[in-house]
Amino acid sequence: MTDTADYPADDFYRDNSQTSAWLTEEDLAVVRAQLPLVYVDAVPVRVDDSGDVVAVGLLLRVDTQGAITRALVSGRVMYHERVRDALLRHIEKDLGPVALPQVPPSPQPFTIAEYFPTPGITSFHDPRQHAISLAYVVPVTGDCRPQQNALDLAWMTPEEACADTVQAEMMNGQGTLVRQAMAHVGRLG
Amino acid sequence: MTDTADYPADDFYRDNSQTSAWLTEEDLAVVRAQLPLVYVDAVPVRVDDSGDVVAVGLLLRVDTQGAITRALVSGRVMYHERVRDALLRHIEKDLGPVALPQVPPSPQPFTIAEYFPTPGITSFHDPRQHAISLAYVVPVTGDCRPQQNALDLAWMTPEEACADTVQAEMMNGQGTLVRQAMAHVGRLG
């Protein structure tokens, strides 16, 4: 539980309680220490009529130490779930049911983020587990309302999202992932 | 004019007449024999809520010999025009003003199609010129109405679009481009 509180972007236990309750937390703890888990990371964006990214949406949370953190939409791919359905589910969970995401037609991610329990192997780090996350830029056109433990969803320009002050508030390398996403859409600045 | 009739997917002269009339047809003929031209190819698709492609839109035309041909949205990138604006312009020109295309946020094409005046160098061929075309899959959500010299816009499943009968009606290698697009979106079958 403190684990969930410390890493609120994640939904490991919540997903489990809903859809595979017969996999106990003990089992999951064992699995987490032995296999890489599959995640998706979504970078929510607003685009103009030409598809150019004009804003990036970052979730605002307060961690257990009371510090402000910013995060992407992120979560696990469940057993027997397509990656595109996992993307849609996590976006709806974090941004609400009327965000109207445009899940990309291609399953090719713009990159993969390899979160290692050991820091320094890649740009990404997750003290709890080894997660391999497929990362996508997802335009959303509807009304986004932060859900659950998020205080807010802040829309900022690509330049603001890549600025040092914002980057410093992102955990586990997600700041790098935002900059990789902006590089991919031609808005690294 | 006969050129336009023979290759109705193209807009070389029409574009020219509108936006750079001072470049004469003679000049263009010279350029065409000396430089590769930049094109965009758009594969219009319908997607479901998860972004999965459910239909591909192909333009239907009758060529000068009276044969039915099918084509993608395709055209030249103009001087001082961004690629994403060229995509939008050609989609609106071929599918009408309320097609509501979702131009991809990333400028990275899923492939490039190199149309050579000489057949056999690549899968693509254009007897008039050497064109390098940036190819994109573009979901459209609105009402599509074929414009100008197109008889119809036919929506078909990915499987139908890749079938031999449909492929045989596509010119210059565009059938291959459709199959490459379906491979990219995971719907090659």
Add this chain to the structure above:
Amino acid sequence: MTDTADYPADDFYRDNSQTSAWLTEEDLAVVRAQLPLVYVDAVPVRVDDSGDVVAVGLLLRVDTQGAITRALVSGRVMYHERVRDALLRHIEKDLGPVALPQVPPSPQPFTIAEYFPTPGITSFHDPRQHAISLAYVVPVTGDCRPQQNALDLAWMTPEEACADTVQAEMMNGQGTLVRQAMAHVGRLG
């Protein structure tokens, strides 16, 4: 063992016996029924000086029914292993130590293959498990010698690899993956 024999492209038990023996086969059977596993698929190719693909390498095996099957290099990503290291390890395991693979500099796969235990959800199927495989085209420049349970490594042209006779000998949708790879490199034909 029969499992390994039936699905010789895989290395689930072999990997386990080598590097995480403390995860019992019973544990793995449980995990396999509850979480998607991370795989890599490599399409080994020969390229010319311009990087154009001239040949595709497919492993030849005999299954338990005595039928000839063809397969890509494929296998699981281990705990605390980078995807690029998993690629390298599986290529060396299947093609030998002097294949000299050129693992791509970018971790972006050309597609992901989602193998479901239930047929028909995607183009990919694996009766044993739900596997999400990151797929890469990997040029190899050295001497390839099929290892372990492979009879041979057959080099064929892109056209031959996409032909119906060869496609019919590939299992679980890997034939589709080969055609997706050829579409990606511009050699779908």
Add this chain to the structure above:
Amino acid sequence: MTDTADYPADDFYRDNSQTSAWLTEEDLAVVRAQLPLVYVDAVPVRVDDSGDVVAVGLLLRVDTQGAITRALVSGRVMYHERVRDALLRHIEKDLGPVALPQVPPSPQPFTIAEYFPTPGITSFHDPRQHAISLAYVVPVTGDCRPQQNALDLAWMTPEEACADTVQAEMMNGQGTLVRQAMAHVGRLG
């Protein structure tokens, strides 16, 4: 000539003099003001056995004002030339005949750089012309010797190549292109 001196990365006139001398400089000046030209940009890299980028190669030049500038391998795609052959030609021209480049098997660029004569439309700018450049990361394994007007080829780590001091020495937005390349290979830092 002063034009060539000011933008030494380019080869517009040199290419022309060699392969299409009948297109006069006057003709080219006209074309340049009316059509986007097709370019390729190559980011030369050194990789380790796993394909991970360990160094980036930047050309060092002195411009007409005596200032040090750094540049990528860059140049025009000629009439009737494949993009992959243009890549190879420009790499050999700038890095010498034994650089042993590994031109990527896929024609899909990691991004396109749209150089506009007007600053501020994209991250890229070229006062002479509108160029649309297909950008690739190209591992080189041989001995690189800077040719022609380059003083040196400097190998630096991805972090160094993205540092402000180096970025300040790159012209026309190529610094951004280097960072986009590093984002693509997972080495943005």
